[in-house]
Amino acid sequence: MTNQVKKVVVLGGGTSGWMSAALIKKVLGDVVDVELVESESIGIVGVGEATIPPIQHVNETLGIDEAEFIRETKATIKLAIKFENWRVKGESYYHTFSAPGRSLPFCHFHHLWTRANQLGIDDNLWAHDINFHAAEAGRFAKLQTQDPLFDLKYAYHFDSGLYGQYLRKISERLGVKRTEGLVDQVNLNVQTGDVESLKLKNGHLVTGDLFIDCSGFRGVLINQKLGTGFEDWSHWLPCDRAVAMPSERHQHTTPYTRSIAHEAGWQWRIPLQHRNGNGLVYSSRYYSDEQAAELLASNLDTPALDDSRVIKFRTGRTRKQWNRNVIAVGLASGFLEPLESTSIYLVQSAVVRLIKFFPHMGIEDAQRDEYNRQSKLEYDLIRDFIILHYHVTDRVDSQFWRDMQNMEVPKRLVDKIAQFKKSGAITHEELDLFWEPSWLQVMLGQGIKPTDYHPLANQFSTEKLAEMMANMKKAKQAPSLQMPTHDEFLKMFAGV
Ligand SMILES: Cc1cc2nc3c(=O)[nH]c(=O)nc-3n(C[C@H](O)[C@H](O)[C@H](O)COP(=O)(O)OP(=O)(O)OC[C@H]3O[C@@H](n4cnc5c(N)ncnc54)[C@H](O)[C@@H]3O)c2cc1C
Known part of the structure; x- marks a missing residue:
């Protein structure tokens, strides 16, 4: 066990640094002092503009006014990602943030749909998805209903530079101290080996009990100083630029x-x-x-x-997200290409996990190990989801796509694909950011069709099933027919 944690030092003033500082100070308040060190001479990576719906929790926690947020970060609404040319050239599908249809007890909607599809009654799963209709129509509204059928889940696209500045303003208002300067030496405690202080180029010393490494791809603390090691995934995800x-x-x-x-x-x-x-x-x-x-x-x-x-960039993750008294967050902790806009979410998730495990009485090994177990699993599962897009494709028009099809992929992914093909079942694993509707849309979109479906889908006659499918489509499309266009919404809601 180490000393009590009374002061947290965040190294880095990109999205991850400011998000970490803001959330820790907002939630833990007087429990800790937070100081953030950043160097304008290095700057930020300056990309990272698409998010996923959990960002709403960050905004709620920080008490952010949504209209102000949209104005300040030049944001737009994001309902989905449209994947074009991924299975074959000229074809597209959406990965939306909502779930298709309405599930039965013990049986997901897609089993009903699979049966309807096999009977030739229905050929488009997405027509049962509220986000799909709104996205296709270019429309949006915040729907005032508790009915999960009309749960129009959304996230934002925003200007990453402006978002960082916005979080900085909030952090400073909450009492985070900002220090500008280039860290050119990291001092370790000679007895414990923990990080004790950061020495800036101007000679200033920043001391702390817990250090959050948000220094981007450099990983100044986790990598350069502690030499934590890196698990390289480029054999599965070869994109590196x-x-x-x-x-x-x-x-x-x-x-x-x-x-x-x-x-x-x-x-x-x-x-x-x-x-x-x-x-x-x-x-x-x-x-x-x-x-x-x-x-x-x-x-x-x-x-x-x-x-x-x-x-x-290099795809992979640091072998331990938490090493000694250093926790790596953001690009310092690892990188997965932005295909599913997951990096900012991984920042959020790491900080929330840290707050839940916050070692105010000193760091326990068991606590650090559990933090690392969860972080690793979360990363691994997102990695598998991204590999799915590349690996399951019918494209053979280039060496790249042929290599993607022929590569060996992680066993967990192989099993997931096989299970879906055989039975239509999708198992949600502990800590998987992506739930069944996400796996479903990408597996179907990439061309995997289940051969079977759950027996509960047989409880309706063919006529009843056809009627249910037709009604569901109508119900899911109806709200988007009444919505303003996306641009009209931004104007009405945020005045932009
Ligand atoms: C091509 C690309 C596209 C992306 N698209 C998305 C997306 O659509 N959605 C998404 O969620 N994520 C995306 N990301 C990831 C996203 O950009 C990052 O997760 C996010 O910007 C966080 O970066 P960061 O704060 O960890 O690092 P950075 O922005 O690099 O910040 C590093 C900070 O550390 C400071 N620093 C470094 N060394 C020192 C030192 N020695 N002394 C003092 N300060 C130092 C720098 O000054 C800077 O303030 C993308 C990433 C890439 C590369």
Whole structure:
């Protein structure tokens, strides 16, 4: 057991640093002092613009006013990701944030749908999804209903630089102390080996009891100082670079992200109020940086606003998210490409976990081990979900896609796919961020069709099943017919 934790030092002022500082100070209040150190000379990674619905909990916890948030971060609404050309060129499907249809007790809706599909009654699962209809129509409203049938779940696209600044304002208001300076030495306690202080280039010393490493890909504490080690996943996820390039906004902003597969990677298109965020995620084994930049530039759907910028990354995670008295959060803790917008969520999840385990009386080994077990499992499960998109594809038009199809994938994923193919069943595992509807949409979208369904789906006659399917579609589409357009909503709700 180490000493009591009275002061937390956060190293890094990107999204992860400011989110960590804000949440810890807001929830723990006077229990701890929080000091954040950041260096303007290094700057932030400056990408990370698409989120998933749990971000609403961060905003609620911090008491953020949603309309102000939308204005300050130039945010738009995100209902889904549209995956284009992933199974075959010219085809697309959505991964929405909601669940299709209405499930029966003990039997998910998709079993009913599978039966209907096999009978030739219904060919589109997504027509039973409220988010799909709103996304396709380019519409949005905050629905005032408790009925889970109409649970229109949403997240945001935002400007990552503005989001960091917004969180900084909140943190400073809550009492977080900000220190500007470049850390050029990390001092360890000679007896315990724990981090004791950070020495800045100007000579200033920042001491603390617990250190949160939010220093980005460098991992100044977890990696450079403690040498924690890295588990490399590039054999499953070979993309190791992204080229980013902003472009002019569209006249009408879509309430969804686009993810467009190319011969060796994929392109994101994220609509913001003032511009589109665009990027191409690729593998340097298949594209040179110049090829990637050219490909992106030639596939923008609005004029470019700036030059392209290449960002290099390594896919994998640090072997221990919590090592000694250092907890790695954000890019310092690992990286999974932004295909499912999971990185900011992983920041949130790490900080919430830390707050739950907060070692105010000193760090216990058992507590640290459990924190690490949970963090590893959470990362591994998201990794498998991302591999699914690449591995289960019918594309054979390039070496990249052939390699993706032929690679060996983690056993847990192999079993999950086999179970779904055979029975339509999807098991939700402990700590999996993605629930059944997410796995369902991506497995179906990538072309896996279950051969069987749950026997409870046989309880209705064919006529009754057809009637239920038709009614469900109508019910799920009806709200979007009444909604304002996405742009009208932003104007009415946030005045932008
Ligand atoms: C191409 C790409 C696209 C992405 N898209 C998404 C997305 O759509 N959705 C999503 O959720 N996530 C996305 N992410 C991830 C997201 O960008 C990051 O999770 C998020 O920005 C957090 O970054 P960070 O704060 O950990 O690191 P950074 O932003 O790199 O911040 C690091 C901080 O550490 C400081 N620092 C470093 N070294 C020192 C030192 N020696 N002394 C003092 N200060 C130091 C820097 O000054 C900086 O303030 C994407 C990432 C990439 C690479």
